[in-house]
Amino acid sequence: MAKEKPSLNTVNFTAAQLMEFDACTRCGECVKYCPTYDARDKNQDIEPRDKILRWRDFMTKSYGLKARLFGPEKITPEEIKKFTDDLYNCTTCGMCGTVCPAGINTIELWESTRANLVKYGTGPYGKQSLFPKLIEEGHNPYLKQQKDRLAWMTPDIKIAEKSDIAYFIGCTAGYNQQVLGVSTARILNKLNVPFMALGEEEWCCGSALIRTGQQHINDTPRKAAIHNVEALKARGAKRVIFACAGCFRAAKIDWPRAYGKELPFEAIHMSQFLAEQLEAGKIKWEKSLDKTVTYHDPCHLGRHVGVFEEPRKVIKSMPGIKLVEMKRNRKEQRCCGAGGGVKAGIPDLALGVAKGRVNDAKETGAQALISTCPFCRRNLLDGRDELKLDMSVDDLVVLTANLMGLSTDVKPPAPGAPKESISDLFRTQTIPPKPPAEPKKEEPKPAPKAEAPKAPQKEAPKTK
């Protein structure tokens, strides 16, 4: 009698990763720090340890000694679906890996497991499944036009056609958080740093696809990475500045893998660039701000890449500003809740985690919560609003621009524009409310017939 095939396969895993599942000592250290486990009322199904042990069990049932002797044990589709859903209840923040005594690289492990399950057919989760089509066809996940990549530019901003310094704007700053785009550009102009931007040539960094295990679908992130690298190289970039932590992480870790060799330029985050300029004595503060602020390390900038001190250095140099640390900071920071596709796929979980982080900030007594990632900023703003706290949430670049005496105003915001388009700290602008939708004209009713199922309404997902 032919042996049954295992219910699951081992695609997308390296040998070392399959070994890592066997390395969990079940100590539970990861459980103490997991932000989604906390936000889900300590649901044991989504703790990192439980997921590792369940997948280990799946692998043993499929390929262990008993499976070799008597054939693989069946894993029901329900069990796999449940596991998939639990796996996507994770922001891939990497806190579990940071505290793991066995040093398991959980970020890569979750991403590989997600990719395996996408191929199996149970992943990704909710709106995350729209990413491949949106990013492949439109080169951004927001259903926006490529021609609008630089639509945020104001007449005072100068962008060079060619320069050895480039600013990679990213989809979130380019389309939704214009305040970050204008602030970055104005700072560079003020510092007399000529820079270029790819504009219509800029494609999504691919992070959303990789984090959600969809990198293999039409090979989109690899194509996007190669396109961006080649476009930047062709325009003579030697240094590329990123103000988005998600894009920066992709450029530092994911792009070299896709490109197959070292990048032909240096990728640097705007906070690092500012610290460098500060060191060189080029930044002159023109204003003072008497506020106590706390700094949120974005996972993609901190734990994933290792940039912790530069943003703090910039904040500490600001006149009037007092920096206080949250209990969990630097490597042990708590995630904002937006990453790993959670903002798009499981918004209530993203909000739950954001509330946790905003409460961390509240404990410090800070008046403002500063970050260096537009996506963190967006989610923390949501958390702040949900908690109805009197605390500003803004980006380090926006704060820097203001204290350098620069305007952080964007083009007059369109009615109903996202709240994160404008600065939260320096509110000189307001967003006009969305006009009420025009009532639909009544059309003559057609003859009654059998009702067809409604197609789901298409709405651009939130990425990261």
Place this chain on the structure above:
Amino acid sequence: MATEGLTIFGKTVFDTLFIDWRIMVITAIISIILFIVGMYIQLEKWGRGIPEGATKSYGAWGALKMIIGKIFEKGIGHALEILILDVAFQRRTYRRRKLEWFMHILIFWGWIGLLILTIVAAAAEFAGPFLLNEDYTYFVGVWKSLELPNNIFGYMLVLGIIIAIARRLFSTGKDVQARNADIDWILIIGLLIVVITGFYAQILRGDVTRELIEAYPPTFFNNITVMFHEVFTLLFCVAYLPFSKYFHMITAPLTILVNHGGE
């Protein structure tokens, strides 16, 4: 049959096991075979991985090659640094869980210490007659000089296991107990059996002199508890290892090495 010694190539090698050496040889061979088979099954399982972009799996030997390659990716010096700081002294555990670190260090170094002393004793058994041309008194002298460190490492192990048991009994938070934690108890109880019977064996051997050996009846050397200790230890700690929960004793250090300390 009294085991005063084992005759090898005309020389008498003192038999520290105090049991019929044939049983030990057979048990050791079975244990090692089972260990190798278990490791191969695990390697074969890991070798089934097919990373993104690859068309075929590594296979067992490919997996081994990949793991070794990753360990030395950043050079031998770096691998040694990780081996000492993160494997031998468990730096990652020390940073966050001091009590658990203390417990692990006691168990880990207790075992390592006993292992080293066993190797030293075994070496003395053979070095005496074969290299130094000494009679049995040489070994007895070495054996007795090892008594204190043997006891220290033994007590370290016992203390470590007591802490492990106490944590499981009195710290019932979810951070200690994973679901289906019963196998953990198999491990703890198994280790306890090893240690208790080991101390008993050690007591029997502790005051051994040539005169005493001559004074004991032949059946003494096939003491059932001592034999149980040796056989159980081999089966539990060697043969069962690749199939048990405490397989992490091999995979966790390997993972730390592969991930370069996890930093």
